[in-house]
Structure formats: structure tokens, C-alpha cells
Amino acid sequence: MKKALVLALSAALLIPVAAQARDTTHYLTIKDVIAEATAAGKLDGSVKFYFGTKPAGAKIVQVGASTSKKTNAFGKSDEKACSWALQSALIYMQNAAKAAGANAVVNLNSNYKNVVYKSTSKYECHAGAVMAGVALKGDFARVR
Template identity: 45%
Template sequence: MQVKAILAMFMFTLLPSASHATNLMYMPFETVLSKAMLAGRLDGSVKFYLAGNGPTANQQLLRTNVISDLGTNASNKSDHDACEWVLQSNLIKLQADAKRVGANAVTNIVSYYDQHVRKDLNTYECRVGVFVARVALRGDLVRLPLSD
């Protein structure tokens, strides 16, 4: 029995890490943002803008290069569902960070997986492994003038 256990441990060490991201996905940002708003996970007090999409004038920069790098359990979820869930978790964290400093928007959002910047006007990057899905974002916390 010990031989089987040792053999199993040896074979397991040859496999890639179970938490290592195996699938790279580019997912639509606005779709997930809308779902989070409809579900009440985001309260609408903070706006989110991917780099290149946000307002450029009349904003007060409060914090630059704020990072949210969260993962979620990907077991028993499709890669798509896990990626949507983990983006929502990151947006919830960024909303809390923004409120804490008096910001009402997060602008210049880029994917920031392993500190590698990926800019896209419509999508975010998600990495999914056997057990974990991960999204990393970087953005600026700003105060925009209230619109009429």
C-alpha cells in the first residue's frame, strides 16, 4: 500500500500545479458590469471605465494604479461563469476602495495579470485553472463632476 501512495505522490508532482491557470480568456467587461449592477452587487455610486473609454476632462485624480487581484473557486463552475464571478468580486473591491477615498469612478482600468498590462476597450483578461479563476485589474480612483 505504501508503494502505491508513494507512486501516486510522485505522479502528482509531475502534473502541473492544480491552481496554475490553464485557460486564458478574454471576456466582455460591460456585460459582467451590467449583471453585477442588476444583481445589486454594485450600487451604482461608482462608475467603471476600461482604459480608453472613460472621461478625460474635469476629473480629480485621488489614487493612481490601484490594484485588485482576486481569485475565486472555479470548481463546479464553467470557465465562463468563474470568470464573470471573479470580475464581479474585483469590481466590488474597487467600488469599496473608491468609496473609501471619496471617488465616484474607477478609470483607466487595464488587466494586470502578473503585473503585465493588457489594455482593451471591451474585454478583460481571466485565467482559469482546475480549481481557481483569477482576474487582476489596475485602475485610477477619480472624482468626476456630478452630471445634471
């Protein structure tokens, strides 16, 4: 009886470890998340985001800005959790750009675990059973 109880408890302890170990990589559409954050008033439109590119005439104010944001993924779809994580990262970048005197974040790329993923239309997110995360890096700039 005692051995069965020890085995049952050991098995129960392993379940959360296995669930947390999931790390699914997603490449999701940027524009939908920006539209959702703007409509909700989380992004105010004063800072433009240029993923994977720098518009002509952009004057760099600060090189190498970065952020890594995670969110609770429990009970959410991976896509919803990833959207929340990207929104948090964009809000951070918006506020930091404004503080640096910039009105844009250019050359913006996903940078999860310091591995760059460049795209003008998609971002990289990693989702597990409990957490989802997005990492970004880019440059702050003044654009017309």
C-alpha cells in the same frame, strides 16, 4: 502487488497536479459582468468604471489602485468563474474608490502578473481546474 499499489498511488497523486496546472487565458466582455453585478445589487452604481480610458474632466483622487481576486472554479465554466472573479474585483474597487472620495475608477486595465492588458470592452482572466483569477489596476477619480 506492492509495486502495482505504489504505481497506482503515484499516478493518483499526479492527477490533481496536472489538473491544477491548467492556466487558460480568456478575454471576456466587461459590460455583461457589470450588468449582472448591478442587477444582483453587488454594484450600487455610485462608482463608474472606465476601462482603458479617462473621461474628459476627470479629476484624479488616487493613482495606482489595484486588486487581484481569485474564485473557486471547480464545477463552473471558465466564463462563470471569471465573471465571479471580475465581480469581486469590481466590488473591491467600488468600495475603495468610495473610501477615497471618488466616484469613478478610470484608466482601468487588467494587470495579471503585472502584465497590463488594455481594452475598453474586454478583461483578462486566467482559469484553471480549481481557481480563476482577475487582476485590475486603475486610478480613482471624481467625474461629473
